Amino acid sequence: MLSVAFPLRVARPGHGVHTSVMQPAHASEPLPTTDAARAVVRHLVATLAYRAAKVLREVPPEFASATVGPATRRPVQIVAHMGDLMAWAITLARGESVWKAGGGDDWNVEIDRFFDGLSALDRELAGDAPFTGSIEKLIQGPLADALTHVGQLAMLRGMTGAAIRPESYARAEIVAGRVGREQAPPGREFDGDASTRRS
Numbered sequence: 001m002l003s004v005a006f007p008l009r010v011a012r013p014g015h016g017v018h019t020s021v022m023q024p025a026h027a028s029e030p031l032p033t034t035d036a037a038r039a040v041v042r043h044l045v046a047t048l049a050y051r052a053a054k055v056l057r058e059v060p061p062e063f064a065s066a067t068v069g070p071a072t073r074r075p076v077q078i079v080a081h082m083g084d085l086m087a088w089a090i091t092l093a094r095g096e097s098v099w100k101a102g103g104g105d106d107w108n109v110e111i112d113r114f115f116d117g118l119s120a121l122d123r124e125l126a127g128d129a130p131f132t133g134s135i136e137k138l139i140q141g142p143l144a145d146a147l148t149h150v151g152q153l154a155m156l157r158g159m160t161g162a163a164i165r166p167e168s169y170a171r172a173e174i175v176a177g178r179v180g181r182e183q184a185p186p187g188r189e190f191d192g193d194a195s196t197r198r199s
Contacts, residue, residue, distance in 0.1 A: 033130075033131040033133070033135060037135055038125045038126070038131060038135075039176060041125055041135060041138060041139065041143075042122055042125045042126060042176040042177065043174070043176050044139065044143055045118060045121055045122050045125065045143070045176075045179055046122075046174050046175060046176050046177065046178055046179055047169075047174050048118065048143060048146055048147055048150070049115065049118050049178065049179040049180065049183065050169075050172055050174045050178075050183050050184075051147070051150045051169070052082070052114065052115075052146070052150050052153075053115075053180075053181050053182070053183040054164060054167075054183070054186070055150055055153045055154045055157065055164055056079070056111055056153070056181070059075075059157065059162060060160070060161075060162050062160075063075055063156075063157065063160060063162060064076040064105075064107035065105075066156065066160045068156065068159060073152075075107075075153055075156055076105055076106075076107050076110060077103075077105075078149050078152055078153055078156075079103075079107070079110040079111055079114055079153075080102070080103025080104065080105075080110045080113075081103070081149065082110075082114045082146050082149050082150075083102065083103050083110055083113035083114040083117055084099070084100065084101055084102055084103060085117075085141075085142040085145055085146050085149075086113075086114060086116075086117025086118055086120070086121055086142065086146070087100065087102070087117055088100075088141070088142050089117070089121050089138055089141070089142035089143065090117065090120050090121050090124060092133050092134055092137050092138050092141065092142065093121060093124040093125065093131070093133035093138060094124065094132060094133055095132035095133050095134070097137070111181065112181075115179065115180050115181050118179040118180075119179050119180060121179075122176075122177060122179045126176075126177065165186070165189040165190070165191065166189065166190055166191075166192075166193070166194060167186045167187070167188055167189040167190065168187070168188040168190070171187050171188045172184070172186065172187055172188075173187055
């Protein structure tokens with residue numbers, strides 16, 4: 001493979017502009033599918049479950065069909081898409097890639113479908129059989145996408161007057177394998193914005 005180095009000009013305080021050489025990114029070797037790697041992805045799946053359960057709890061009845069504009073999915077459509085993402089993730093874990101759009105407009109049905117998909121994905125990752133899927137594709141595709149949609153749902157809740165309380169997620173009780181709707185209660189919620197500078 002042809003490798004070309006590109007000069008990179010970097011300003012260094014007190015030293016003017018420094019020119020160094022930046023090597024281009026190459027296609028890396030696949031991430032290992034060891035037990036340790038699978039354990040990390042299982043924790044990511046559990047983290048997704050914890051955050052999704054929080055944003056999907058105790059929503060007002062009208063929230064599922066709330067709309068903020070014609071180009072924005074309604075919350076129930078976002079949850080349905082998250083269910084589709086988990087179905088796709090299961091195929092990626094099996095070394096395939098099958099996308100199928102599904103779902104409907106029943107809020108509780110779509111929530112159950114999403115969490116059922118998370119549980120099935122966790123079983124694939126926890127199994128004893130050799131893992132034939134792609135860790136990279138799971139992370140950069142369905143898992144990262146679903147986390148983005150959890151953030152969208154949280155924002156939509158705030159916009160519709162049903163905001164969730166912030167919390168210190170690093171202190172949350174998140175356990176690999178706990179991937180259902182029932183999660184540990186928040187350990188450290190707070191009011192306000194953690195990024196607001198205090199005087």
